[in-house]
Amino acid sequence: MQKTLSKTAVASALQRHGFSQAELARQLGVSAQAVSNWIKGDDFPRPDKLLRLAMLLRLKFDELVTQDDENAPIVAFRKRGSAKTTERHLEHARGMGEMLRAVVPYLPPRPFIRPRLDSATTDYAALQRTVSEVRTRLGLVDRAVLHYYHLIGQFKQAGTVLVPVLWGAKQRHENALHIALPADSVTFVFLNLDTGFDDFKFWMAHELAHVYTPHLTGKDEGEDFADAFAGALLFPEACAVEAYADAVRAKRDTTAIGALQKHADSHAISLYSVFCEARKYQRHYKLPAMQIDEAALKKARAAVGSHLVSDALFDLPPPSPKDYVAAAEETFQSDFFAALRTMVREEGFGPSFVRQVLDVSLIDGKALHAELSR
Template sequence: MHKVIHSEKLRQALQARGWTQKDLATELDVTAQAVTNWMKGADFPRPDKLLKLATTFKLSFADLVLSPEENQPVIAFRKKGGAKTTDAHILKAIAMGSLLKPLVPFLPELRSLRVQISSPSTQYDALQATAAEVRTRIGLGGQAVLSYEHLIDQFGSNGAVIAPVLWGEKQNHKNALHILLRQEQVTFIFLNLDTRLEDFKFWMAHELAHVYTPDLAGSEKGEDFADALAGALLFPKTLAEAAYPHVARQSTTAGEIRELQRYAMAHSISLFSVFSEINKYAKAQGLPPLRCNETGIHAVRNSQRGNLVSELLFEPTPPEPAAYMAAAANVFRSTFFTALQRMIKSKGTGAGYVQQVMDIPMQDAAALHGELSR
């Protein structure tokens, strides 16, 4: 069964506004027959028309669309600080997921044997045991620095396709977008390269936790576990145990923060991650918490930010399409653009598809499409 418009909801919305189906067709710049087909369930709007429907009538995706649960893409955002997820954001992400389905046949064959965490728990000792197992799988000891490059192979081995994107440092609502296609058993993870390195590593670890726990995808429990595992992977118990006495013996909160900064810089992670993981360790061991608080930590952290990942990868920025796609393939071992190129050459897919499936400006999509069409 394919997705269909919830015709009764849409009819009610038209009546409330005093519109006819012809009025709606004019508003959306489609034919009256197209609207009739939507109402009958004989056809379904394109993603851009679906988004305009939702925003015009202030209807959520759940109100507007009837869809079998197992066929609907499952999404999770990694939002920018202070950003709010709206129905329009959710609708656009689900539309992106629907558009990704035709791309799946052009991906390399994905492994059927995948790692899954059977009993995910945020309880401290259980979480640390899971983090230790993941680090061992990656080939890292408990006190080694975890880089985002260490995480990359785990994505490809577990049916996840990384799609590095350049969404800008401030203008986009999200810094990462996780789209699980349950029926196809493929996960697409869009990672914004215009992100500070210390944050980028956390988001990659967070997304890997999602990949390991597909049954929790899209749930609040899944988000809580992913955040907890990311922190434990980046600064595990062995590091927190060694760091706690050095930080706690400082005589002032400023001294504590300086010591925390030393560990944050050594591991290229955020000051807040180090602070949080050491306090979690202290609580689990029945030790006094650090004297410094979240407000002070965030104030220092926000005043001292590192480089963007895009700045570390490309000089100058923004990169030319060829350099950008080469980094996707060579740094992130991503098959996304290879599959996109196969699709374009096989089906004659246009730049509009690239624009919608990557959520980027049309000018950038046209430049990428030109490179992929060669």
């Protein structure tokens, strides 16, 4: 199925706004014949023209475009807690994906050879072998701590564009958003900086799993694998062996939880992640269970709390647009804002585009647009 404009939606919008095809063509800077070809389905607008068309007609992308199943943006959410992904969330993310197409030409060339995983099983032994191979590639011995720069480097090698965002600590449905554009061979990963340190590394590893297994993105088995992979990558079996041993030696529930917390602190991950990996190890080898009440463990984790990544990055959050962009480029090695800056300056896109492509408030969109326009 070819990607086309919705004739009905365009015709209705033209009538609603009092535009003729000739006037629309003038405002878009194209010929009247080009607009006619788009509407007839003989041609399709380039990403920048598609964006301007959507804004002029005030149509959402899912209203304006009849999607080609093969080339439609593929989205996956790292949800917050028990949040549910609705069709509205999916449509909104796909709309962001269509807008991101316009940014792609301004990105630096992507690596032609990218790291991939052939095996994407959640079987314990097979997953540990997969994780061992990845960690070896990163130069990490069994018990070594995996740092953020390891993850960022892998995203870079995979040609993935990281987009750090400030979406609030509790206001959003997602903590991370993965948008793959198959036709453009580019993946964008939005990471919410307003999340706790002990979870943030897990979410990054989760998203890396999606990057390694693009054929599973957006599928339930892809989410299951990404969760299993993230936990094992951050706290592999060699670490789980020690954590389990420390927990079973403890004589009291609180002492056992404290022993696991020390492992969590040393790896900068959550107490619950350590517990889960130790329990997977115990169950796989059919060892005696750790005498830990899971409800008590979750309560202990909540009592410890976690500083937000944004608090650590910025002295006085929320940061200025300048500091925010600098952190994205320097800390996360993101090419996104350099591309967006060039696009805004050369194509004249306004604050509305910045707001929508980053899914931020109009005030934040205007402030960022002012910074990128300098």
